[in-house]
Amino acid sequence: MVFKGTVSPESNLQAEARTQQHRLRVVVALAWALTTTLAILYVHTFVADIPYADEWEFVPVLVGSQPWLPALWAQHNEHRMPLPRAIYYSAFSVTFSFRANSYLQIILLAGLSLWLIRTATHWRGSVAWTDLFFPLALLHPGHWENWVMGYQVCFVLYAWGSIALAVTLLTLGPQLTTGRLALIGILTLSIAACGAFGLPLACTIGGWLAFEAIRLWRRKQRRLAFWAFIPVLLLIAYVWAYFRDYQRPAGHPPLCTEPVRLTATAGQVLAMGWGPAVTPLWPWAALTAMTLTGLALRRLLTSTVPSGVRTGVFAWLVGQLALTLVIGLGRAGFGDTMGLWPRYALLSWPLLGLAYLVAVRHHLRVVCQLLCLGMALTFPENLMQGLNHGAAILAYHQDLARDAHAGWSAQELVERHFPNSFNAGQMDRGRVAIPLLREAGIGIFRQNNVPIGETPSQGRDDG
Numbered sequence: 001m002v003f004k005g006t007v008s009p010e011s012n013l014q015a016e017a018r019t020q021q022h023r024l025r026v027v028v029a030l031a032w033a034l035t036t037t038l039a040i041l042y043v044h045t046f047v048a049d050i051p052y053a054d055e056w057e058f059v060p061v062l063v064g065s066q067p068w069l070p071a072l073w074a075q076h077n078e079h080r081m082p083l084p085r086a087i088y089y090s091a092f093s094v095t096f097s098f099r100a101n102s103y104l105q106i107i108l109l110a111g112l113s114l115w116l117i118r119t120a121t122h123w124r125g126s127v128a129w130t131d132l133f134f135p136l137a138l139l140h141p142g143h144w145e146n147w148v149m150g151y152q153v154c155f156v157l158y159a160w161g162s163i164a165l166a167v168t169l170l171t172l173g174p175q176l177t178t179g180r181l182a183l184i185g186i187l188t189l190s191i192a193a194c195g196a197f198g199l200p201l202a203c204t205i206g207g208w209l210a211f212e213a214i215r216l217w218r219r220k221q222r223r224l225a226f227w228a229f230i231p232v233l234l235l236i237a238y239v240w241a242y243f244r245d246y247q248r249p250a251g252h253p254p255l256c257t258e259p260v261r262l263t264a265t266a267g268q269v270l271a272m273g274w275g276p277a278v279t280p281l282w283p284w285a286a287l288t289a290m291t292l293t294g295l296a297l298r299r300l301l302t303s304t305v306p307s308g309v310r311t312g313v314f315a316w317l318v319g320q321l322a323l324t325l326v327i328g329l330g331r332a333g334f335g336d337t338m339g340l341w342p343r344y345a346l347l348s349w350p351l352l353g354l355a356y357l358v359a360v361r362h363h364l365r366v367v368c369q370l371l372c373l374g375m376a377l378t379f380p381e382n383l384m385q386g387l388n389h390g391a392a393i394l395a396y397h398q399d400l401a402r403d404a405h406a407g408w409s410a411q412e413l414v415e416r417h418f419p420n421s422f423n424a425g426q427m428d429r430g431r432v433a434i435p436l437l438r439e440a441g442i443g444i445f446r447q448n449n450v451p452i453g454e455t456p457s458q459g460r461d462d463g
Contacts, residue, residue, distance in 0.1 A: 024127045028117060031132050035139035036110040042141050043102045046390030048397035049443035051098055051433065052149040056426040059433035062092050063440040077249045078330060079195035080242055084154035091150075096442055101150025108156045109138045112163065116353070119167060120360045130368040133356055136375040137349060141386025142275035145342040148393055154194050155346040161191040162201055162320065162350040163357075169312035170361055176212065176308060178227045184209065185231030192238055197347055199239065200326055201319030206235040208315035212308065253333030261336070265328035268339025270321075273348040274374060277381035279340050288374065293317075293351055296358035296367050303362055313358075320351050342385075396421060401444040410434035 051059060057076070060066040068089055072082045091100040113134040120134075121127045138159075146152035165187045172180060184205065192202035213228035256262045271278050271285035278285035297317065301310060324339075327347075331338040352371060359367035400417045408416070414430040417423070423430065437445040 021126055024129055027129065028127055028131050032110070032114060032117065032135045032139075035113075035135040036106065038141070039106045039109070039139045039147070040103070042144070042386065042390060043099060043106060043147055046144075046394045047099050047102045047148050048394070048401070049098050050397055050400070050445075051426075052393075053422045053426060055098065055149060055151050056423065056429035056433050058088075058151070059429070059436055061089065063436045063442065065436060075247060077252070079154075079197075081154050081193070081195045083190060083193035084151070084157055084195065087157070088151055088153055096440075098150055098443060101153045102147050105147060105150070105153050105156045106139075108153070108160060109143075110135075112160050113138045116163070116167075116357075120357065123357075123360050128365075128368065130356075130365070130372040133368070133372040133375050134353075136372070136379050137273075137275075137352065140275055140375075140379050140382040141390070142277060142342055142378075142382030143345055144386040144389045146346060148390070152343060152346075155197075155343060158191060158194045158198055159346045159350055161187050161194065161198070162316075163353045165191070165201075165205065166313070166316055166350065166354045166357060169309060169316055170357060172306055172308045172312060174306045176216070176224055176228070178224065181209075181212075181224065181227040181231075185227075185234075188231055189234055189238065192235060197323055197327070199242070200322035201316065202235060203239070204315045204319030204322065205312075206232050208312055211311065252330070255329050256332035258332070261332045262325065262328040264336070265332040265339035266324040268337070269324040269327050269344045269348050270351070271348075272340065272342070272344040273350075273352045274378050275345055275382040276340070276342040276385050277378035282340060289348075289352055289355075292367055292370060293355040296355040296362070296364055299362045299364055300358050313354075316354070317351075320354070323347060393422075397444070404434075404444055 054076070058071070061068060061071045071089070072085050073080055087104070088101050091104055092098070094100070116134045117127075117131045120131050141147075146155055165184065168180065168183055168187065188202050188205045188209070191198040191205075209228050210232045213225045213232065216222075216225035216228060256265070267286040268282050270289055271282035273289055274285050297313070300313060327339065327344065356368055356371050359365070359371070396417070400413065403413055403416065410431050413434060414427050418427045418430055434445060437443060
């Protein structure tokens, strides 16, 4: 019996729980805002308005001296990237800035992080401190190699598409619907359109859709079978067109068939999901990622979930792991550490993201805690590596901008600045691109442009 004017213990507990939830929401929201701000400031500080590495290839299209449409399908190394190229070219055509797609990456990653926080909160029924996992993983400056090159928006699109596909599969009901099948089909085709790295996951999900189409057809659910099979046919047509006039990239070594080297490179790529901070300990990082994913999926397989969830997530997992093997196949021949490039973090992170989401959905708090703590422990080193590389890149671009401002010719700029740098393989493209950028008045090559980091009153004494 509770007398008037008194507060029951249950009410006190509920009030305390609400207060704790409010504090957790504030902490997670502040962490998301701070990491997003940090990422934006990183691009603002370190990313110059100039092509970076492979971006020199696209300058003729960007300035309008070559047509857009053929370029959307043109092969770049092993890749055809119609979706990322359409976005990349569109963003540049609006802003005429090479920094636009770097900022776009941050917007997409911040949006992905916020969406996943809200998804985890909805599934759990409350926010948890472990949801810090998402901003710590997706917005640390260890992603510097992607952020300084706007064209790497292709990897951000893969991260978005693959994890959205995982969420869709995890929330399938006992009966498939046309809406869900259409969404899975759109996501699958979008992932395939991101580049060669999207094909493994797209093909395994395509195989799952074909399996579901046959199953639905046998159950006389012809309309659903039709919706499941349409994306499969479109994917087959896309893959056929992809390889129809495919050319092996010049200068690339043969595909690696040595099991040890291939597996090592694949393991390095897998480890990069934690960011470049784990480079010295990559075997342990890869093992930890696989162990936590295995624990989460073990709970999924033993839970009472629709069979479509199990088979769909299994197909997703096979496709994601196949991606690491495909990278090993194509990159192991370049050297023993090729899988440790920071750019691969956004390709391999979705595996950790899946482990976290499965753990939330099936109440494995320990897995969520370990994933979040792992990202928190690696964040400082990921931050320092990003800042160090950003400062070095900024200094390089400042030097190049001063010489461009002083009137050096394209030949002189290329010979002075491109060798022994990230632009080393772009010398011929640079000779073509710099006059085009000067004529178009873009970036650091604008007439009377002030060099990076200087005021109009400052100049350079070449003595």
